[in-house]
Amino acid sequence: DGGITQSPKYLFRKEGQNVTLSCEQNLNHDAMYWYRQDPGQGLRLIYYSQIVNDFQKGDIAEGYSVSREKKESFPLTVTSAQKNPTAFYLCASTPRRHTEAFFGQGTRLTVV
């Protein structure tokens, strides 16, 4: 089955630690996205990538970093610089511009 796989589903981090969220897709989509979701806030774009080895900041990129070394993978690192990292993180992909996004099942990150 084609789809987007996010792992892990739940993640706990101590303050001051970096943590990496995984996102893999086997849909052969060109573009991939990371969103952050907080209650009542909708989805806010963190980073996106239209092609391999290229990515752009979204609306709330501070404290996050990404890489796009392979078409199917777009990991997100939440760094210690992110002051309020507890949230639900969603990865998405699109086959090309002007089409709908396909979403993974999300990773819930909690800082303890």
Next chain:
Amino acid sequence: AQSVTQPDIHITVSEGASLELRCNYSYGATPYLFWYVQSPGQGLQLLLKYFSGDTLVQGIKGFEAEFKRSQSSFNLRKPSVHWSDAAEYFCAVGPGYGGSQGNLIFGKGTKLSVKP
């Protein structure tokens, strides 16, 4: 500025009753329009989309939406709600054909509760 507004944060309807969720957008050109549904702790699933043509679009699970250009609206409707429809619903807009590169813009969501 581009934006999507879902005026209702939370709606409660009785099972079997009709449903309408509102979505208004502000966009420079004719956008592509989407409705997504999210169950708690899950990702988003596409319900329906409007790209062009007939302004009344049919989606999955018995949902439909109507694009009204004059009102900049794309409201989601269902004639008879089922208990399994309880979820959060998100409206989104994206650049239409010929538009400049851009990403989907999401509303803040409407949470739907269903009374037995």
